[in-house]
Amino acid sequence: GAGVSQSPSNKVTEKGKDVELRCDPISGHTALYWYRQSLGQGLEFLIYFQGNSAPDKSGLPSDRFSAERTGGSVSTLTIQRTQQEDSAVYLCASSLGGEGYTFGSGTRLTVV
């Protein structure tokens, strides 16, 4: 596609429920990144994919968080048993492996 697409744009979920966040990167971009951003804060790295493999999962906050990427394209970030501290904007970015990241508009997750 022309840009990085994320869905849903907003998600309100009850504490303890599982959520899936989707990222559709720019066609041909081999690198895909997930970040989390709380209000007024910087970018918190979660996970990085190069193709379908994830060389760096070090940013995942707990084992409740997992992510996969299939076909070198779409990625899904799954949060199990959501907690209130998971509330944030989840941003996805893609790149050709170089310096310029293109970000999606993010998914605003609210856990109530």
Place this chain on the structure above:
Amino acid sequence: GQSLEQPSEVTAVEGAIVQINCTYQTSGFYGLSWYQQHDGGAPTFLSYNALDGLEETGRFSSFLSRSDSYGYLLLQELQMKDSASYFCAVMGVDSNYQLIWGAGTKLIIKP
């Protein structure tokens, strides 16, 4: 380790010039990037310095000095729409193609 430092907040007047500094500690990197993020929006790429010196793109310029471990973003003829957060980032040679980010500088522009 690798880290970047930038001021948390800068205030300037519409029409003026403002400089946002970024100092870094990293063993080696390919270049310094700047991103802009408006409230409620996603970060967007502004500029990239692979070499020392000044890169100019319209009202925005970015500077890098590897010997001083320092860079800056210069915004001229400030407009209210420039109110945003600005992030510096580097891709370290050992970072596995990941950008290392500063915490961001909130630019407040007053009329």
